[in-house]
Amino acid sequence: MSTLLLVDHLPIVRDGLRAVLERAGHQVLGEVDNGLDALEQCRLLHPQVVILELLVPQLGGLDLLRRLRASHQGIKLLVYSVQEASLYAARSLQAGADAYVCKSEALGHLHSALQALSHGRSYFPREVARQDLDGAGEDDLTQLSGRELTVLQMLSQGLSNKDIAEQLSLSYKTISTYKARLHQKLKVGNDFQLLEVARSHGLVAGDEASRAQAPSSDPQLLREHGLLRALLDAAPYPMFVRDLAGRLLMCNRRYLAYAGESFEAIHGSTIDQALWLPAPLRERSRQRFTEAVARQEPFLAEAVIEHLGEVVAMHIWCTPFRDQSGQLVAMLGGMRDLTERDRLLSTLRHEGAEARYESHLKSSTLAAVSQELGQMLAVFRTAVQRLLALSDEPLRPALQSLAEHVQAMYQCLAKVDALMDQDDHPGQAQRAAHDLGNLTEAILAPVRQQLQARGCELDLGPGLRALQSAWIDARHYRQLLEGLCGYLQLRPLPAHLSLRLATRIQPRGLLRLSLELTPWYPALEQAPCEVSAYATLQRLLLRLQGRAQTLAPDDGDTLVLRVEMDLPQVLADSAQ
Structure with missing residues (x-):
């Protein structure tokens, strides 16, 4: 009986082989799952026979055979593989193997191969001898060298050029050269056709079975x-x-x-x-x-x-x-x-919103200064006009000149006001960076107290703190939330109101804020106050570029109002 080393990438196969071989009287010295460890264990354990699978990672089966044969002349090498014997048995013989058994064969063939090796004989399928007599076919994989076949096998396993180079200890350029030779010898124009050739010759284990299923x-x-x-x-x-x-x-x-x-x-x-x-x-x-x-x-x-x-x-x-x-x-x-595109759009929107907000602050400052100066000039002009009425003739020209300068200052202020009017139209959305959770909580705090006083509990759910930051017109957003709750108060309030808010990232660098208010009811035509309040909510949604939808839940008992608006994201830590 022999001492053995098992080389297979599947643990269940190694366990099964160990049990079968030990029952037959063989001694299993060790087992490994890759080619490099197989070389190391052979050097340390000195087994009489190595049983190996050609599909092992790192080196590849054919390269492993050549290296074992070169470094251990007296060792017996038995290939026990899922690969087609018609193609790989002869290649294994050329690489230095002493026996080849297909895993699809009955277990008795493995025992027969081990017995033949113990008597100094080789063990190969009959087609290997016929292939040697007939010669290699011109349109078959038999025209490939052992290293080319190994590279093709690894490509068919889904490995990249870099992965193959690392496993075979070769350069990336060398693997590219081998792949170019494969394209030329197999007469294919791209890698997918190359893989089709590999699949058609059974290089990928189980591929035919998966196709059949x-x-x-x-x-x-x-x-x-x-x-x-x-x-x-x-x-x-x-x-x-x-x-x-x-x-x-x-x-x-x-x-x-x-x-x-x-x-x-x-x-x-x-x-x-x-x-x-x-x-x-x-x-x-x-x-x-x-x-x-x-x-x-x-x-x-x-x-x-x-x-x-x-x-x-x-x-x-x-x-x-x-x-x-x-x-x-x-x-x-x-x-x-499109992630990079959306990141760029988010950055541009954020920077644009920041620039508009800073411009709005400057306009507000200029408006305040203009108003204050206007009030001071009005007082000064009134005083000059009184002096003109009471002054003597020698002082009148000087006072008249002063009055003209005051009028010129009024004209300058009028130009400033005109420029600010172009920059800040009434009703235009003035967005600022806000933490939507903090902003919503601050807006609804007095509303919740008001509803509580009327016996209605407003439930905001657990997701308020998870809301992200966005650029939003806080004034219009406040009017929207207060308007929604105010609209519901036009009818008898329920004991419980539910307002659920959530944010999620959208394409093109936007953040979608969604609100779901339950229960909800449409405006009655015979109630003018409800129609007016509903129209106000619609105008606020237009200013916020939002949309509303009334939904009927599965139970059908109450309606749900869903409001959604897409807002520019806040990228920097600038939320208020």
């Missing part, structure tokens, strides 16, 4: 398969293809990075099942997708999602994909990260 797609779409894959692979941003029912047919790796799942896990899933998207966005996207398919037209949308703990603004688009006959066979879509 995937939902069937339109035959016409299958004829466009190569073109779509090339397009997705070349895109610098996430892209996807869905069938007309919304099932995911393909996507690129950038899309998988946002989804946080493997392609096998989400292949065939619908938009409703894209749990990495917020629930409201999933519902809106499903509706827009269904409408776009029915009308056979593209659609665009912008949304905010959370990715890796960060808020990301996305531009989402989807367009019909037709075959050569013009038949709609799928929907092609993609996403563009």
Whole structure:
């Protein structure tokens, strides 16, 4: 019986092998999950036989075989792999392996291989000998060198050039050279076609099984398969293809990075099942997708999602994909990260709001100075006019000149007032930076006391402190909140009023403030006071660039008023 070292990236496989081999009388000296540790353990433990999987990370199986053969001449190397024997058995023999057994074979083949090695013989599938006699096919992977095949295998596992360079201890440029050779030898024009060749030859374990389990797609779409894959692979941003029912047919790796799942896990899933998207966005996207398919037209949308703990603004688009006959066979879509754009817009809005606020403060200061000077000049002009009426002839020219200077000063003040009138029109929104939670609490404190005195409790909920800061016209916002509560007081008040406020980031660098007031009731036409108060609320919403919507909850007992307004975010710590 032999001493063994197990090299496999899956712990469950190593555990199973250990149990089987120890029952057969072999001694397992150790087990590792990567090529570098295998080299180290062979140097320390000196096993008689190494049983290894070709898919192990760091070095790759074929490179590991070559290095073990070069450093340990007397060691026996048995490849026990999921890779196709028709392709990898001969390569393993060339790299220095003494035996090759497919994991899909019965366990007896592994025992037979170990027995052959103990008697000094090799153990390989019969097709290896036939392949040596027939020679390599010109359009097969057999034309690749061992290192090229290793690089192709790692690419098919989803590794980047940088990852492969690190695992093989080679430079990034060398890996790029190997990839260029793969393109040339396999006659492909891009990486996606290269991966298709790898998949077609079974280089990705379980790939064929996942394909068999995937939902069937339109035959016409299958004829466009190569073109779509090339397009997705070349895109610098996430892209996807869905069938007309919304099932995911393909996507690129950038899309998988946002989804946080493997392609096998989400292949065939619908938009409703894209749990990495917020629930409201999933519902809106499903509706827009269904409408776009029915009308056979593209659609665009912008949304905010959370990715890796960060808020990301996305531009989402989807367009019909037709075959050569013009038949709609799928929907092609993609996403563009607009976070930097929105940050720039937020910065510009914030700086613009700051500039307008500073201008407003200057105008207010100038208005106060102008008013004070005007009052002083009025007194001075009255005194000069009295002196003119009482003065003798020698003093009259001097007093007349003084009166003309006073009149000139009045004209200067009039020009200043005209400029300020252009800068600060009555009714124009004067936004300032405010912490919305503190501002709302300060506005509603006296209102709550007033309602309490009338036996009504105003509940603001737990979310008031979570409100973010924004640029808002505090005067109009105060009038809106007071107007809402005042409108409700035109009828008998309930024992409980609920006002829920929330903020959430929107595309284009805006912050959406939403208020939900329960209960709510529409204005009665026969009550002029209610109609007038409701019209005042509508004007305030227009000034705040907000919108209101009356909703009926599921129970249908009471109505809810939802008010939403999009406000510029406050970026710096300047909220009042």
